Amino acid sequence: MKDKSNRAMIIGGDKHQAGDKSKGNLSWREMDKAGIIRKTGNAKEYKTGEWRSMKPVWKKDICKQCGMCFPVCPDVSILVDKEGRVTGIDYDHCKGCGVCVEVCPFDAYDFVKE
Ligand code: SF4
Ligand code: SF4
Structure with a gap:
């Protein structure tokens, strides 16, 4: 620092x-x-989601656990459990690109202003 x-x-x-x-x-x-960047793997030390203007809001009750969203997140910010089920979003690192919102075939994300 x-x-x-x-x-x-x-x-x-x-x-x-x-x-x-x-x-x-x-x-x-x-x-x-x-x-x-002098040190690799240091992204986890920074809250890169701080500049986000929009954010996805995962709707647990609507999600069908199809697995379409988390592989496409460029920031690995969609949280999954050991069985590969979505459990939420890491807002410290989600940058609000909206890719997950676009790919979800079940409309299980709202995309709202911060
Ligand atoms: S909005 Fe973008 S960065 Fe945030 S969880 Fe969705 S795909 Fe990942
Ligand atoms: S793409 Fe949509 S329905 Fe599929 S796991 Fe992600 S949030 Fe759930």
């Missing part, structure tokens, strides 16, 4: 000068280039 806090200080930038290491700051030359 060191990178994150340093970056936030530079963006905020009104109190500290860039390069002032005594304040935990970095110059632009010392900053990471944007988009570099």
